[in-house]
Each structure stands twice: as structure tokens, then as C-alpha cells.
Amino acid sequence: MLTRGMAANLSYVLASAPPVAGSARASSSVAAPATAGLAGEGASAVADIAQVLFVGAAAIFVMVAALVALAMFGPAPLRRRLASPALIVGAGIAFPVIALTALLVYVLGAGSSLARAGAAATVRIEVTGELWWWRVRYLDASGAVLFETANDIRIPVGEWVQFDLKSDNVIHSFWIPELAGKLDMIPGRVNRMRVRAQTAGTFTGQCAEYCGAQHANMKFNVAAITTDAFQAWQAAQARPAMPAGPSLRRGEQRFQQDCAQCHTVRGTPASGAHGPDLTHVGSRLSLAAGTLPNNVGALAGWIAGSQHIKPGNAMPSFNHLSGEDLRALASYLESLK
Numbered sequence: 001m002l003t004r005g006m007a008a009n010l011s012y013v014l015a016s017a018p019p020v021a022g023s024a025r026a027s028s029s030v031a032a033p034a035t036a037g038l039a040g041e042g043a044s045a046v047a048d049i050a051q052v053l054f055v056g057a058a059a060i061f062v063m064v065a066a067l068v069a070l071a072m073f074g075p076a077p078l079r080r081r082l083a084s085p086a087l088i089v090g091a092g093i094a095f096p097v098i099a100l101t102a103l104l105v106y107v108l109g110a111g112s113s114l115a116r117a118g119a120a121a122t123v124r125i126e127v128t129g130e131l132w133w134w135r136v137r138y139l140d141a142s143g144a145v146l147f148e149t150a151n152d153i154r155i156p157v158g159e160w161v162q163f164d165l166k167s168d169n170v171i172h173s174f175w176i177p178e179l180a181g182k183l184d185m186i187p188g189r190v191n192r193m194r195v196r197a198q199t200a201g202t203f204t205g206q207c208a209e210y211c212g213a214q215h216a217n218m219k220f221n222v223a224a225i226t227t228d229a230f231q232a233w234q235a236a237q238a239r240p241a242m243p244a245g246p247s248l249r250r251g252e253q254r255f256q257q258d259c260a261q262c263h264t265v266r267g268t269p270a271s272g273a274h275g276p277d278l279t280h281v282g283s284r285l286s287l288a289a290g291t292l293p294n295n296v297g298a299l300a301g302w303i304a305g306s307q308h309i310k311p312g313n314a315m316p317s318f319n320h321l322s323g324e325d326l327r328a329l330a331s332y333l334e335s336l337k
């Protein structure tokens with residue numbers, strides 16, 4: 001009787017452990033040892049929550065295991081005392097209810113203070129999960145779009161940034177492990193996340209909710225840079241593309257013919273919205289959502305073999321182009337800084 005009650009209690013504690021262990025593992029794999037690799041307040045808070053929950057679960061586990069051992073192998077008088085109904089009600093019902101409620105209140109409190117924390121955000125960025133890349137729009141205070149880019153996010157160090165997270169296809173999850181916890185992007189909803197990077201650096205983001213064949217190749221970069229560098233970057237991204245000089249004319253023409261129905265290059269007639277905005281693609285930190293480095297060779301490889309590199313993605317391989325056209329296209333895109 002006693003051991004069964006205790007076993008139920010034990011399994012309850014263990015059943016409540018997976019999310020705990022899961023989040024502890026998620027943050028410590030990035031941050032091992034301790035929280036040394038964490039660069040954002042959100043991520044440190046998540047690591048703190050995980051540690052409190054893990055220590056709590058471990059302590060309760062040890063306590064329950066000790067009681068089970070005593071109940072099975074302890075001296076007879078003690079075993080009789082452990083079988084008393086008061087202990088079963090107290091340790092089997094009251095204790096888990098109180099302990100789990102306390103932990104729940106702590107987690108919800110810490111989580112919601114994360115969402116509310118700090119002063120007003122100075123930068124607002126709308127990120128839409130696409131199949132399988134990230135549409136990134138910088139917004140002004142009123143919510144109007146300043147410019148659009150893809151898979152490449154820059155933020156000023158030390159300032160609060162608000163992300164408006166959306167999707168119009170399936171559920172994705174926006175996750176920058178070193179900066180903050182993950183948050184789902186749900187069709188028909190806008191989920192808001194606030195992030196403040198405490199140190200400069202480039203951090204990798206990853207979709208954290210399975211969304212189809214190329215889910216693993218749905219990454220992005222977040223560069224936390226100084227406020228001055230951020231403002232310069234923002235001004236450059238908002239400008240239309242530089243007109244192509246004579247040596248790039250051929251690539252530009254090909255682009256308008258073959259690519260403009262899906263891609264925008266501001267300052268040219270190309271205004272397709274199905275694929276990423278390529279106005280400043282040459283300045284990005286990677287290509288195809290973190291799949292390739294960004295250089296002229298990778299650009300040519302992607303154009304000719306996008307279905308080979310990222311099978312099933314929405315861009316056809318242009319493997320019929322002549323070598324000369326391919327080079328011209330790649331040089332043109334590389335020039336779009």
C-alpha cells in the first residue's frame with residue numbers, strides 16, 4: 001500500500017520531469033559549462049529556470065527513493081509508521097500538489113516577466129516562417145515596413161528588440177539558443193518575443209518545430225553589433241540596389257527574365273514576393289537559410305542546383321543555363337551589397 005502510493009508519487013514526479021530535463025538539456029548543450037555561452041537575458045533566464053527545476057526534481061527524486069528504500073527494507077516499526085494514512089496523504093498528495101504548484105508559479109512568473117521585461121523595445125522586427133526560410137521585415141514604431149530581407153538579422157547590442165513572429169503556412173518555431181527561449185510561429189497569430197543581446201557576436205538561429213523536409217536547413221544568423229554599425233547597416237538595407245554597371249548588365253538581364261517573378265530587387269522591375277528579397281543579398285551572412293556560405297561560387301551552385309542542395313524547396317534548379325549566364329547571374333547577385 002505504502003510502496004504503491006510512493007511509487008505513484010515517484011512516477012508523478014518523473015512524469016513531470018521530461019520538460020524540465022528537456023529544457024535543461026536544451027540550454028546546457030549550448031551553454032556548457034553552466035551559462036558561460038549565453039549572450040542574452042532571455043537565455044540566462046531560461047537556464048536559471050532549467051537549473052531550479054532540475055535541482056528541485058533531483059532533490060525530490062532522491063527523497064522519494066530514500067523513503068521507498070526505508071519502506072521496503074527499513075526496521076519493522078519504521079515501516080509501520082511509514083504506512084500511516086497521514087503520511088500517505090501528506091507525502092503522496094499534499095506534498096506533490098504543493099511542490100508542483102510552487103514550481104509552476106515560479107516558472108510562469110519567470111516566463112511572463114521575460115515577456116514583459118525592460119524598457120520599450122527600440123527595434124521592431126517582423127519575422128515570418130516560410131518553407132523553408134525566414135522572411136525578415138524591419139518595422140518602424142508605427143508598424144510600417146522599413147525594408148525586407150531574409151535569413152539575416154542584425155540587432156544593436158544592449159538594446160531591447162521586439163520580434164513579431166508569424167507564419168502563413170505551417171507552425172515553425174523561432175529559436176536563437178544563445179539569446180532567448182523558443183517561440184512558435186503559428187498561422188493566424190502574431191507571437192511577440194523580446195530579446196536583448198548583452199554581448200556582441202554572431203549567433204545561429206534554427207527552426208525548432210518540425211515543418212517539413214528541409215526543416216533542418218531552416219537556419220538564420222543574428223549579428224549583435226554596435227548601435228552605430230546597426231544604424232549604418234539599416235540605412236544601407238533600406239536603400240534600393242545600386243544600378244548594375246556595364247560588366248553586370250548581362251546578369252541583371254537574365255535575372256529580370258528568369259528570376260523576377262519570385263524575387264524582388266528594389267530599384268529594378270523585379271518585384272516577386274514568393275522568394276526572399278534579394279536587394280542586398282550580397283551582404284548576407286549565408287545563403288538559403290544558413291545552408292551555404294555567401295560567395296560567388298556558392299551563388300552559382302545554388303542557382304544551378306537548388307533542388308540538389310535543398311530538395312523540395314520552392315526554387316527550381318536552373319541547370320539549363322550556360323556557364324556564362326550562370327557566372328553573370330552570380331556576379332550580379334554578389335554585387336548587390
Ligand code: HEC
Pocket residue numbers: 131132133150151255258259260261262263274275276278281284286287288289299302303310313314315316318329333
Ligand atoms: C518559383 C520561384 C523562384 C524562382 C523562379 C527563383 N527563385 Fe530563387 N528562391 C526562391 C525561394 C522560395 C527561395 C528560398 C529557398 C529556401 O531557402 O528554402 C529562393 C532562394 C534564392 C536565393 C538565396 C537567397 C537567400 O537569402 O539566401 C538566391 C540567391 C536565389 N534564390 C536566386 C535566384 C535566381 C538567380 C533565380 C533565377 C535564375 C531564382 N532565384 C529564381 C524562389 C524562386
Ligand SMILES: [Cu+2]
Pocket residue numbers: 172173207208209210211212215216218
Ligand atoms: Cu521548421
